[in-house]
């Protein structure tokens with residue numbers, strides 16, 4: 001007779017073994033998925049970076065400077081678009097100008113979304129709310145972009161001229177004073193940072209900051225967040241009390257149109273403006289001035305000076321008009337070349353595909369993260385010619401010498417392109433134009449002998465592991481132009497014209 005007790009035990013043992021094996025296989029399959037899997041499967045037809053490792057994907061292979069690693073790979077292998085794994089996220093990186101146009105301009109509606117990142121959206125952005133530049137495409141983002149569009153019209157920018165006047169005039173005055181009126185050398189970085197920060201603060205909250213507070217605000221995120229909340233609350237109080245406050249926040253709070261924004265959305269626009277504007281503008285201006293200060297740059301300053309006089313008429317007219325109109329083609333070219341050459345954001349904030357589309361016969365799926373490698377696109381020799389690696393404003397002018405025709409809008413990718421392109425292109429170009437004009441008409445900008453700038457388009461950046469570039473420190477000397485004596489008069493005229501406009 002069969003012993004039922006021992007049969008049961010045997011069955012139990014088999015069952016236990018089965019359960020252990022099943023659990024182990026489930027665990028192994030889960031582990032494999034976590035180690036090697038990606039949110040979107042591999043895309044057929046697009047080359048993938050080599051040397052992915054479990055869990056990290058290509059993060060270690062890419063090192064701390066992702067744009068340069070991708071750019072190098074494009075140069076060596078001619079891969080205009082590459083795929084890579086960052087942890088378990090599959091990304092596409094676009095490295096050539098032509099492919100960037102295909103993805104962002106010709107397929108603008110398919111690349112309008114932005115991905116959600118746990119760390120950013122759940123942790124970092126808790127303090128001030130997210131920015132428009134990191135928000136996925138939804139009804140709220142649509143409303144915010146519409147409101148921003150209305151703030152960036154040509155008449156709105158013309159109305160901002162006094163703000164630009166105050167800030168560019170303050171920059172010239174302060175930097176010259178700090179350089180002991182030409183007697184000593186000066187590190188210009190903090191002045192450009194303060195100019196950009198003040199511009200966005202005035203715009204959003206009708207307030208500016210002292211240099212001491214700029215330093216604290218630049219270095220301490222918590223202080224900055226508290227302070228932005230404080231500034232916003234002041235505007236809310238002023239609007240509730242019926243007091244006049246001439247700024248974006250007040251305008252949006254009082255808006256009675258059908259697209260009225262919530263307070264959280266208005267705060268988000270403010271934070272987007274302050275964070276979107278201050279690092280980018282300051283980096284572009286600082287880097288361009290570093291180039292101008294070199295020996296080669298002296299010739300460019302001279303060409304710019306002559307062109308400014310030709311198109312504005314006189315130094316004084318240029319000082320007054322530059323905040324209202326960009327008349328000098330050479331300075332316009334200088335602004336454009338400065339942005340092309342020194343990318344304030346070398347790898348653009350990611351987009352996410354909203355719908356599938358076909359690119360050169362390859363199916364690009366929905367829900368895929370796409371980055372534009374601006375550093376690579378802006379130095380793409382196929383688009384800009386064999387001298388793409390040189391800083392040459394003349395490439396944007398008809399000079400009859402150079403045969404490669406430069407691209408039309410967006411000219412370069414530092415502002416991005418397509419449906420989520422930077423909405424502040426016109427005002428940023430105007431501020432950079434006015435800054436260069438006001439410095440060039442009064443000074444020869446010369447590099448320091450001991451603290452030379454690094455003018456290389458990759459190595460100018462102090463920390464290549466972070467999203468926004470920041471120029472390494474250097475010093476310049478400001479020598480007054482010999483026959484131009486109107487500096488103090490110009491500064492005084494700006495001061496009088498804008499007195500009492502802002503606190």
Ligand code: HEM
Nearest residue numbers: 132133272273276277280281415416417420421422424428
């Ligand atoms: C030289 C100056 C600037 C540069 C190089 C720059 C660059 C950029 C770039 C690359 C993007 C992402 C574009 C894309 O995904 O295609 C962006 C977005 C944005 N920028 Fe700028 N920016 C500058 C100045 C400013 C200023 C002054 C403001 C506001 C006052 C501003 C506000 C924004 C906003 C709100 C977005 C988000 C747009 C969206 O996601 O829909 N930017 N900017």
